[in-house]
Amino acid sequence: MTIFIQALDFNLWDIIIDGPKLPHIISQEGIKTLKPRSSYTDDDRKKVQLNPKAKHVIICALNSNEFNRVSSCATAKEMWDRLEVTYDGTNQVKDAKINMLVREYEMFSMKENENISGMFVRFMNIINSLQYLNKCYTNSEMVRKILRCLPKSWMPKGSKRPQHLAA
Incomplete structure (x- = not known):
């Protein structure tokens, strides 16, 4: 599955391994806050879309038992980590x-x-x-x-x- 995801889009693999990167704004005081969706650029939208795409790819490869195991995960990284522990173990x-x-x-x-x-x-x-x-x-x-x-x-x-x- 690793090779399939990497061949599909290596950025998806990065999201699965590192987790999603949501667009942030850094204020003059140096405080990092989430960027409002209304001010997303096209590039921001592409980056934000990677996590749902990665989740979709993972879900399409699972049977119903495996899907039930990961369906509550918010990110593709969480899904992958849970599957990894389930199948590869600690x-x-x-x-x-x-x-x-x-x-x-x-x-x-x-x-x-x-x-x-x-x-x-x-x-x-x-x-x-x-x-x-x-x-x-x-x-x-x-x-x-x-x-x-x-x-x-x-x-x-x-x-x-x-x-x-x-x-």
Whole structure:
């Protein structure tokens, strides 16, 4: 969804991350007050319109349960923050997810009656989930892991598994 919103209008993404910026007037005393709507410029109106546009984009992507969760939010930022906590969790939840996925990665092996395609799909699901949580492995680490988890039946006849790939 992030990419969709950024591609649609990067200003919408800024509003979602930073919150809306309402036009202000600074008095001679240096006091900042909201600008009356009647004195908005065209540029002010475009900026003010970004929050409702961002809310609309988010709402269009939600099912009814998710909509009910965020419908009371006044800003797109509030909506996004609530969805983020709901689906990504707090930092503690993210750390727990990362730990669980790293363990899955470390313990990964090909199942007895599994074909290489099925094994690769399982492996990439773990890798993609880790990448989403900003835990990444290099290509060489992933290739070595795949090679280590292959059963002996995948080794060429008469050859030994190289010592550095031994499990």
